[in-house]
Amino acid sequence: MDLSVVIPLYNEQESLPELHEWITRVVTEMGITYEIIFIDDGSTDRSWETIEQLHAEDPHVRAIRFARNYGKSPGLQTGFERAAGAVVITMDADLQDSPDEIPELYRMIREEDYDVVSGWKKKRYDPLSKTGPTKLFNATVRFFSGIPLHDFNCGLKSYKNEVVKHIEVYNDMHRYLPYMAKMAGYGKIGELVVHHQPRKYGKTKFGMDRFVNGYLDLLVLWFMGTFGRKPMHFFGLWGSVMFFLGLIALLCVLGSKLYSLYHGIPARLVTDLPAFYLCLLAIVLGVLLFLTGFLGELIARQSPGRNNYALRDEI
Numbered sequence: 024m025d026l027s028v029v030i031p032l033y034n035e036q037e038s039l040p041e042l043h044e045w046i047t048r049v050v051t052e053m054g055i056t057y058e059i060i061f062i063d064d065g066s067t068d069r070s071w072e073t074i075e076q077l078h079a080e081d082p083h084v085r086a087i088r089f090a091r092n093y094g095k096s097p098g099l100q101t102g103f104e105r106a107a108g109a110v111v112i113t114m115d116a117d118l119q120d121s122p123d124e125i126p127e128l129y130r131m132i133r134e135e136d137y138d139v140v141s142g143w144k145k146k147r148y149d150p151l152s153k154t155g156p157t158k159l160f161n162a163t164v165r166f167f168s169g170i171p172l173h174d175f176n177c178g179l180k181s182y183k184n185e186v187v188k189h190i191e192v193y194n195d196m197h198r199y200l201p202y203m204a205k206m207a208g209y210g211k212i213g214e215l216v217v218h219h220q221p222r223k224y225g226k227t228k229f230g231m232d233r234f235v236n237g238y239l240d241l242l243v244l245w246f247m248g249t250f251g252r253k254p255m256h257f258f259g260l261w262g263s264v265m266f267f268l269g270l271i272a273l274l275c276v277l278g279s280k281l282y283s284l285y286h287g288i289p290a291r292l293v294t295d296l297p298a299f300y301l302c303l304l305a306i307v308l309g310v311l312l313f314l315t316g317f318l319g320e321l322i323a324r325q326s327p328g329r330n331n332y333a334l335r336d337e338i
Contacts (some may be wrong), residue, residue, distance in 0.1 A: 024056050024057070024058060024107040024108045024109065025055035025056045025057060025108055025109055025110065025129075026050065026053075026055055026056070026057040026058070026108040026109070026110050026111075026112065026125075026129060027057070027058050027060060027102075027106035027107060027108030027110070027111045027112070027184075028046055028050075028057065028058070028059045028060065028111075028112050028113075028114065028125070029060045029062070029099065029102035029103065029106055029111060029112070029113045029114075030042070030059065030060065030061050030062065030102075030113070030114055030115070030116050031062045031064055031095050031098030031099055031102065031113075031115075031116070032061060032062065032063060032064065032066065032070060032098075032115075032116035033063075033064040033065070033066055033070075033092060034066045034067060034068045034070060035066070035070055035116040035117055036066070036068045036069045036070045036072075036073045038116055038117055038118045039061070039070060039073045039074065039077065039116065040073065040077070041118065042116060042118055042122070043059065043077050043081070043084065045122045045123075046059055046122045046125070047059075047081065047083070048122075049122045049123060049125050049126065050122075050125060053125075053126055053129070055129075056108075057083060057108065058083050058084075058085055058106075058107065058108060059081075059083055059084050059085065060085045060086070060087070060102045060105060060106060061074050061077075061084065061085070061086040061087070061116075062086070062087045062088075062089070062098040062099075062101055062102050063086065063087065063088040063089065064089050064092050064093060064094065064095070064097075064098045065088075065089045065090065065091040065092035065093065071086075071088050074086045074088075085105070087101055087102070087105070089101075094194075094195060095195070095197050096192045096193055096194055096195055096196050096197040097192075097193070099113060099192045099197050099200075100191065100192040100193065103187035103188070103190075103192065106184065106187060107184075108184060109133075109183070109184050110128075110129050110132045110133060110181055110182070110183065110184065111181065111182045111183075111184055111186075111187050112125055112128055112129065112179075112180070112181045112182075113178060113179070113180050113181075113182075114178055114179045115178040115179075118220060119219060119220050119221070120142070120177075120178055120179040120217070120219075120220075121179075121217065121218045121220060123218070124142065124179060124215065124217045124218065127215060128140050128142070128179070128180075128181035128215060129181060131181065131213055131215065132181050132182070132183055135213070136211065137181075137183075137211050137212065137213040138182070138183055138186050138204060138209035138210070138211045138212060139180065139181070139182050139183075139186060139200070139201050139204045139209065139211075139212045139213070140180065140181045140182075140212075140213045140214070140215055141172050141174065141175070141177060141180050141201050141212065141213070141214050141215070142174065142177040142178075142179035142180060142214075142215055142216075142217035143172070143173045143174045143177060143214050143215065143216050143217060144174055144177055144217060144218075144219035145173070145216045145219075146218075146219060157174075157176065160175075160176070161173060161174060161175055161176070163241065164198075164199065164202065164241060167202075167241060167245050168199070168201070168202040168205065169205075170201055170202060170205060170212055171214075172201060172212070172214055173214065174214075175198055175199065175201060175202070176198045177217070179217050180200065180201075182200075182204070183209070185209075186204050186207070186209045189207045189208075189209070190203045190204060190207050191203075194240060195240050196240055196244065198240065198241075199240065199241065199244050202244060203244070206244075254315075254316050254319030255316040255317065255319065256316075257316065258312045258313065258315045258316025258317075258319060259312075259313055259316040259317070261309075261312055262308075262309045262310065262311070262312030262313030262314075262315070262316060263309065263313060264309070265305050265306075265308050265309035265312060266305070266306055266309025266310060266313065267309070268305055268309075269301075269302045269303070269304070269305025269306035269308075269309060270302075270306060272298065272301070272302045272305070273299070273302035273303070273306065276293060276296060276298055276299050276302060277293065280293050
């Protein structure tokens, strides 16, 4: 199989026949073997009935239907698990992603040997309320990931099959697929300017809460990628720093009190000083952080996947 096109969807019955016809025309002209995998994320309209009809008419169409709405990331993960193509291309079902981009996305993987190629919707037809936060979001992800992409959240991407088999997409982590690929050892990541079309049917399924959740997921991904296998390096370091800073400050407070008593200088009770309690707080927090790192290390060492590593070659 040359190509798998993975399409997660939720309530997109109007766009599915047109999308299927468009993909079929483009891929047929390429002269390659292919499959189209629709993942119905618990749609409440007639999306599944439409997909069943497409499947009956076209053997290239495969489909999975969730019992309820889980989100885009579980849909992509399920599609990735079943994708048989050497190249896997993802796109949204709302016709805002153009299937005309498929040949170039496919070529960049096969001929230029990219691991991942991410679409960049340079000219967008979204309102300013969406494009503004999107630019800030992308700038933040570039900073944390070190990947110079302009549009991390573009649904139109292509991957080597081995890449999608070595990453796990969960929660709302679909926004960070290039970052996850890099963490898995697939660092040749390219970008392609793609055409962004206005939505033709229905309305967007994403609200503003995705930006808040996106930043939280980014922090989780960064922490797991950096300290997931060695939590003591984070918690132990900062716990030790806080403990010793608090201890040194406490000794200074007590030393100042003893000095005053020795020289007969009037001084406030140590327990009346705010600095005394700040020192104790720093010591306690330091101990708690260190213990958190210690417990995290114990859990990591007991994890069944602690020594599972993605292998790219073996001879």
